[in-house]
Amino acid sequence: MNPLSRIRALLCWLVLFLLGAAWIARQEYLDQHDRFFQGTSIAQRMLSQKTVQHEAVLATLTALSHPPTPERLYPSLHPAMPQLLGLGYLADGAWAGSLPPPPDLSAAVARAARLGRPVTLPLDAARYWLIAPSSWSLLIDARQLVPPADFPPNLSNLSLLVDQRPLALLDKQPEDARGLPMTLQKPLGAASQPFQMRSSRILTPAYWPWTAWTAWALASALLVAGAAAWQRSRAEARRQQEQARLAAMARLGALGEMAAGIAHELNQPLTAILAQTRAAQRLLDDEDERPAVRHALLASAEQAKRAADIISRMRALVQPRSPARREALDPDALVAALRFLRESELARQGIRLVWHNASPGARPLGDRVALEQILHNLVQNAADALAGTDGARVIQLEGRVDSRASGDVYRFSISDNGPGIAADALPRLFTPFYTTRAQGMGLGLALCETLAGSMDGSVAAHNLKPSGACFTVSLPCNKSPA
Template sequence: MAAGAALCGGNAACRGVAQGLGASSPACAQRRSGVEVRHKLVWALAWISAWLLLTVAAAVALGTAELQRLRERFEADARVVHRLLSLRAVEHETILATLALLDVPGADAAAQRLPAIYPRVLAVLRREGNLPWGDAARAEALASAEAASRRAGRAWGLVSELGEGRLWVVQASDQASHALRIDLAGMVRAAEWPFAGMDAVRVELSHAGHRWVIQPGAAEQGGWRFQFDKPLTVRSQPFDVVAERRVGWSELPWAYMGAAAALIGGVLVGAALLQQQRVARRRAEELLRLGQRGRLNAMGEVAAGMAHELNQPLTAILASTRAAERLLRDDPADVDAARGAMKAAGEQARRAADVLSRLRRIMERPGGADRIEAVDLRAAVDGALHLVEPQLRRLRIQVRVQGQGTPIVMADPVALDQIIHNLLGNALHALEQVPEPERRLSLTAGAEARDGWLLVADSGPGIPPALRARVFDPFFTTREGGLGLGLSLCETLAAGMDGRLELAAAGDPRRVAAGMPGAAFILSLPLRHQP
């Protein structure tokens, strides 16, 4: 096999190799491991993007769940407030009804003791007949509320002092009318208040533009707002219970979000490691498949080589044995000459045995049937680069893939894989012999006339002029331990697909454009759409 073959390819998706159209710039050649860096960067960005998306999704889900929990709790507490205030309003009507029923001599003195029982009742007024109300400043308003209560047949609320936290409730009666002055701040005891200590909650009573703030709440900028607005069930005190809850960013479950981000990161790291293992396993399986197919195809080359190599010793053996037979038939028999002829036959037999011993190094494994179909030549190159990606990284080889268009050729995909992979192996072996900064590999795809072509050139030591004519001969190799069948097999496979594999001439424009000083091979295959 030639010492400086160059190229790489395959039919799997290329990962980790920079590609581009047209000639490469000098900066590309000087950039050490630029392809590998780009591959790792794209790979890392993909996983980081997945982590960010999943983390954001988890954070949104956790935040939404927390906001829903806070809303449900707020609404439950607001309903408790509404029930408490409704009960207190009902108590006000009950007190007035009781005063009306118990309006007997001496009841007025008992009514004045109500504030001791109900601290929120600040004053109790009683008006009998045409006498005025005891509070001269509010006599007119109380009289108006009394008239409204008489017409409605129920207690009537006077909300003109709502902004001061005071409420008058008037109950008209035939014998005497009564009025209660209520301190709204005392309607709910602190032990019963569900929003105690919650600065983010505001609660107020409102009616017809009047408003009394029970709990002011702290002003919160930004965030979310929950609202509750429901009127009391007592018609004499028709207030709306308005509650508002502000949720700031600090109340979101940041600890759970951080834990979710860490968990997602751990899962993705594990998935990335598994993905790398799967890629490595697929690469190994593909290399094994190519090796098995190569061994089977190599048997044809071995058979051809054996026919050539064994023909001469077998012919010599036949001639020597016949000569010995004739010498022994002579009278007298020439035993010494016959012995020399048999010795020559033995030497030729040993030569044949040497040829057969080389066959033992080939392991026969069955392969798939040949099939000719349309194959994307650039995709085949990408796949082969993927298979040898670990070697490219290990040897720190700068790879450049270029060309114009995407040639679609008619070929056996497996045979094409074998050819490109074999050329890649030769190129890697050649590049091991040059200093690391000089290790460059160029692959160029194109089409002309009826053929699509692929040029593979490297910056290795090249092929000596005296050996160029023998690189495709069976069993010819300059590699220590090599069998010498690789390029011969590749040439046979290319010919079987109506193509050809040749060593690029020094003046070939395609080789000149590649700008590589080492070996260069050109694989040509029929295009799918021929002019």
């Protein structure tokens, strides 16, 4: 995998991980919030039950026709109600109680009678008197309503607003802790004591889903690695298909060149045979043998003519049609397809393929498939020339418009830093069946020249200094704007 592919895979993994991590964090937050909401609701019900119990006690005391004295009643109620600090009532206008009377008792009794329910008289942030219309009064300590250990364990901070000042019932977490805050405020259920209860909790990093994030990081990395491997296998399969297509085209082109060469070589001998047999037919003088010889010569002439017709049809079949279909081609796209097919193979051979577009926006005119085949063959020849070269191996592709020629001409140059072309081989490079390689057929460059000629172009070769060779493919340049 090249560096660009690794960076792309890393970016894909990062995006996938961040999306999954955000979803995991949201689900974890919702789960924690649901637990927090349930715990707060339980705490609110527990406190509400205690305050409703106070109303029930006052209703019971009001219903007694001969209530016991507060001094005798308080010791029996306190064990069941630890929050009860004292009680009392007005007997014939005089206060009777275990503690001194609350301030403004008469006004509070009148207000309770007007409302038809008990009212509260806060003494401080924790203590308050609960006064019924019957004048029975309870002194309550809100800190003792519910023991801290009885609250749900998932609550952190819990406060009650009794006298406009928050009374802390739970204080497990600093208020300035860093994290995601959760806050919920609810009133208690008793109509006479609708104190606001506030619950808060901060999800610090200790509560974040590190385990789930780590598992997702590994899983997403495996997913991206699998997708990258699958993509590489598809690209390799596509590359092999393209290479097989080009190889098949090269074989067909080579076969066409071979058939054309054979047709050219055999056409003259067959023509001579035809002429000689006809001459022999005319020179026969022996009357006895004349019919048999004439029949044989006529048969030979017919077979020779038939062979010439077959070879002519073969030559017409494989000979490139002129002019070939031409269109404006994108050099960058052509070279990108070539690099896709050859770059990995060349890299295994230690060869670097470099492309430079010296005339961006210019478009040569030609047949895409034919030009692909030409470039493919020339790059292969350059790679073969570099096979025995020591040091850095480079194949340089360049495309540029040459305005010095008659009319704008677009030139592809394919150069290498190999040993170059022998001086005696240079004039015969494009001759069919001429080759300097032991395994070569001598048809590749001839085919390139034929294909270039069908596009009104040409192929040329020259040596570079101090070493190397350069092949130039010249094609007409598109004069319309790209």
